[in-house]
Amino acid sequence: MVSKVTLFFIVFGTVYFLESIGGFYMTSAVVFIEKQFQIPSKLSGTMVSAGDFAYIPVVIFTSYFGGKGNRARWIGAGCILISIANFMISSSNFLFPVEKFHVNSSYIPPTLVHQINRDLIGSANDSLWLEEVHSTIDPQNRVVSNYEGDERHDLLKKYISYCHSNKGSDICQKLEYYMGQRNVVSELDVSHVRLLTSLPYAFCHSILNTIRSDHKADECKRDQSSLGPFMMIFGGLLVLGVGRTMPFSLGLPLMDDNVKRKNLPLYFSFMFFVKILGPVIGLLVGGQLNKIYYDFNPPHGLTPLDPMWIGCWWLGFLIFGALLFGPSLALYFFPSDDLDLGKEGAEEKLLDNGEVVVKRPQRLNLVDRHVRKTSDGKVHMPVGAGEKATEFFTTVSELFRNKIFIGAMLGRIVDVLAFKGYFVFLGKYLELQFGVPQFRIQRYLASTGIVGFAIGVILGSISMKKFRLEGRKAAGWVAICSLVAASLSFVNSTVGCKSVIGLMGDQAIAKNFTFDTCRDDCGCEGMPFYPVCNKAGDVFYSPCHAGCPMGWKNYSIFDNTNNPSETLIFENCECANHGIQEVSRTFCRIEECEERFNRFFMNQAMTAVFGGLSVVPGMLIVLRAVPPEHRSISLGFNGFLVSLFATLPSPILWGKIFDMSCLMWQTSCDKKGSCSIYDTDELRVRLHIIYGCLRLFSLLSDIWVFIWAKGLKLIDEDDSKKIDQKPITIEKEKEHPETEEVSAVADRVEKVAQDLDTLIDRRGS
Incomplete structure (x- = not known):
């Protein structure tokens, strides 16, 4: 027990x-x-x-x-x-x-939704129909005249860029109309953009990054x-x-x-x-x-x-x-x-010589046994x-x-x-x-x-x-x-x-705390910190700063069954400058x-x-x-x-x-x-x-x-514990030895007191 x-x-x-x-x-x-x-x-x-x-x-x-x-x-x-x-x-x-705020279908113009999804998929067929209505939308050729070395297959992208800086113009309103007629924006299209703007990293894509920045500014209007x-x-x-x-x-x-x-x-x-x-x-x-x-x-x-x-x-x-x-x-x-100071739970054993040995179980002292106590054994409280x-x-x-x-x-x-x-x-x-x-x-x-x-x-x-x-x-x-x-x-x-953070710190000091990219059209300013490295171990602030377009090797962000892993690789990154234009977090040297x-x-x-x-x-x-x-x-x-x-x-x-x-x-x-x-x-x-x-x-x-600390005792047994913890041996019909010891001590103390009184009386006389 x-x-x-x-x-x-x-x-x-x-x-x-x-x-x-x-x-x-x-x-x-x-x-x-x-x-x-x-x-x-x-x-x-x-x-x-x-x-x-x-x-x-x-x-x-x-x-x-x-x-x-x-x-x-x-x-x-x-x-x-x-x-x-x-x-x-x-x-x-x-x-x-x-709270996480997500973009919705009313937040992004249909033209932007369509352009972002077109860039992700990589199809350029949308420019064919746009060439047919180009003269209707922009009879004065204002959009094309803003760009030198125009290539017709990139016409839609030029329209989108123009409308970013000329919101509300008649050209952009016509473009919205024709885009709405030709391509209905589905919930799936908007969900793609929503996912792209909530990723912990950013691509080299000015339109998408502008949406992300604008959306973040709207979030800041709420109390966070x-x-x-x-x-x-x-x-x-x-x-x-x-x-x-x-x-x-x-x-x-x-x-x-x-x-x-x-x-x-x-x-x-x-x-x-x-x-x-x-x-x-x-x-x-x-x-x-x-x-x-x-x-x-x-x-x-x-x-x-x-x-x-x-x-x-x-x-x-x-x-x-x-x-x-x-x-x-x-x-x-x-x-x-x-x-509980009585004999409850105590074991008694009668010896051949008539003595009774009483062994009490070990007591549990939850109240400090050294504190001052009153005559009835209770703790003294002021x-x-x-x-x-x-x-x-x-x-x-x-x-x-x-x-x-x-x-x-x-x-x-x-x-x-x-x-x-x-x-x-x-x-x-x-x-x-x-x-x-x-x-x-x-x-x-x-x-x-x-x-x-x-x-x-x-x-x-x-x-x-x-x-x-x-x-x-x-x-x-x-x-x-x-x-x-x-x-x-x-x-x-x-x-x-020099971990990735250490290398980024050196880069920040060397470049006066600016992180540039080799492309001016990426829109990386204000994008989230997501360090990646090329095959040589050179570190970039984010995939956007490495010049990585949307899409990456053997990975789909729209596949909900694909768990995040440490093998995420971004491809076609123009700033990688090391043979294969790929960057990844796992390329950073840690040996x-x-x-x-x-x-x-x-x-x-x-x-x-x-x-x-x-x-x-x-x-x-x-x-x-x-x-x-x-x-x-x-x-x-x-x-x-x-x-x-x-x-x-x-x-x-x-x-x-x-x-x-x-x-x-x-x-x-x-x-x-x-x-x-x-x-x-x-x-x-x-x-x-x-x-x-x-x-x-x-x-x-x-x-x-x-x-x-000279003379300080740390582990020597003190007398009080020896007396408190040793078995109690008593003779039949006699008092406890502790009682006899206490009485003997009291007698000695009284004798010493009487001797002191006698000595004082003698000194006084």
């Missing part, structure tokens, strides 16, 4: 695991939230920090008052809030859909503000921040109360392993969901390899919220043993606001006088300031630097960085128990591991590659980037291992540096300052660093949206140098802790 303690830790571990998924899953979602709602990185960094806006003012009070109550109920309530927050974040996709989804996600993260205050600050002391000290490193390593396994699962799930388009209906030709792909980020929040709600509710209503405030601020002032606690806390602040925002935007950086799709990046982050960190945590806890790292030994261990991890982080500043991408993650794995080695010793230093009754408030106050000065500004800081390296912004209705092209070399150096310097700066606090 499973004991209550074991059952509790199963439920608690499940909740702790599911809660840990959401925070890191956000790192795989933020890049797609930017694209879907057109939010710049600095603003998305502010959005990610929303959890800390709520965490900061709440964490101290929840850790202080939660530590005096049923901690399981507090943790369960916090995780229920996290579940609700996940539902709120996911709902932004449904409450604020990115990103404020709604931003506030919904921001609000969800605020609720998540409130819920996140409880599992960590209350969970560690709860485990400390129910586990022997000598086993704490292993239990803590397991707890951190669960905490790390959550992000691994989150990143792997994010990688799989990123293969799915956010509305399950990707535009033709758009694949996860393309910069404009938007993964199904919202589905993960929906799944994790649903999974977390049930176990959190079970934890909230979990029964406590704290008031009466009135004044007494509560006095006791609270007295506790906080004691923490500020603790040199080890202050040093460890300052080091954690700098470490989190460096790591939090860096990791949030790491997936985006890798996509820009190496041209690798997000679903692969999330798998690599899970299998190297996170798993490496988990291995480091486990090795660190085993080493701590094996080598009995106490006091300065533990502090020195933390300092050395931090130094190695910081040094390794500088290495990644030298590992870079060198693949090799360097793998090298980056090998170094990242080593950095993660050394980073994990110091986690358990560092946490035990914080936990043991304060009196036992102040553990929850110390962790809460630590979380308060870390959030205020690290996790809150960190994503904003790193988002700003990314934006500083942006070369070209997307614009949506004359408003700045997300960045499309970066200076990847500048971004690589700036990112890793700043990160490494921050990690080195935190080393100063590790040295400070080393100076003051």
Whole structure:
């Protein structure tokens, strides 16, 4: 039969695991939230920090008052809030859909519809009948006179071009009439044009691109503000921040109360392993969901390899919220043993010598056993606001006088300031630097960085128990591991590659941020960013800039059964300039980037291992540096300052660093949206140098802790736990040994008091 303690830790571990998924899953979602709602990185960094806006003012009070109550109920309530927050974040996709506007038959003149479809099919028969009515439509030959070297088979195209700049003229009205008489525009014809104007790439076709630009201008007349989804996600993260205050600050002391000290490193390593396994699962799930388009209906030709792909980020929040709600509710209503101090469930055994051995089952301490209690065994709670405030601020002032606690806390602040925002935007950086799709990046982050960190945590806890790292030994261990991890982080500043985005950035700088085409009649200005390469690896901003006409090799946009693939090839592209005039996304050379991408993650794995080695010793230093009754408030106050000065500004800081390296912004209705092209070399150096310097700066606090940590006990068993957990042996019809021990101690204390009184009387006389 499973004991209550074991059952509790199963439920608690499940909740702790599911809660840990959401925070890191956000790192795989933020890049797609930017694209879907057109939010710049600095603003998305502010959005990610929303959890800390709520965490900061709440964490101290929840850790202080939660530590005096049923901690399981507090943790369960916090995780229920996290579940609700996940539902709120996911709902932004449904409450604020990115509406798609499509052209209709009344939007495009029939002549344009017919011309576009004629160019796609490649037939020139329509010019034959036009030659017969040419004199009727244009008796003064005004259209033909505008063109030198006229060729009669291209007469219709000349009429269409003329009417583009002379709308409403009598020539164009007559042309519309004859076109309507000869060719009735069907719904299928309009659907072809509708599809062509909604593709994620543009062809070299001035008429079609003009329609696309005009249609986009009409879309901008509608309200498409990103404020709604931003506030919904921001609000969800605020609720998540409130819920996140409880599992960590209350969970560690709860485990400390129910586990022997000598086993704490292993239990803590397991707890951190669960905490790390959550992000691994989150990143792997994010990688799989990123293969799915956010509305399950990707535009033709758009694949996860393309910069404009938007993964199904919202589905993960929906799944994790649903999974977390049930176990959190079970934890909230979990029964406590704290008031059950009798012999219920105890086993008695009569020995041959007449003694009775009573072995009580292990108790589950959900209320902190170190808090002050009244004479009847109840937790002491201050009466009135004044007494509560006095006791609270007295506790906080004691923490500020603790040199080890202050040093460890300052080091954690700098470490989190460096790591939090860096990791949030790491997936985006890798996509820009190496041209690798997000679903692969999330798998690599899970299998190297996170798993490496988990291995480091486990090795660190085993080493701590094996080598009995106490006091300065533990502090020195933390300092050395931090130094190695910081040094390794500088290495990644030298590992870079010219991905497609990097090549486009070089091209933008060289051409003063203009992307020309070899044909003047393509109308590529304002067309969507869809980089393609020729066989030589030369990159073009889009198929339009490569001079590609409508139609492409072995592919039909009108075949609904043809799924988008990475083998999309555009043919007859006049600007390709390399034998076969074909361009494709798959022609872009990535072999060198693949090799360097793998090298980056090998170094990242080593950095993660050394980073994990110091986690358990560092946490035990914080936990043991304060009196036992102040553990929850110390962790809460630590979380308060870390959030205020690290996790809150960190994503904003790193988002700003990314934006500083942006070369070209997307614009949506004359408003700045997300960045499309970066200076990847500048971004690589700036990112890793700043990160490494921050990690080195935190080393100063590790040295400070080393100076003051002499004699600090971390894993030695304390007497209170030995007495609390050992079997109780009593003689028949006699009191418990604990009672006898307490009585003996009381007698000794009374004797000492009498001796002191006698000494004082003698001094007075």
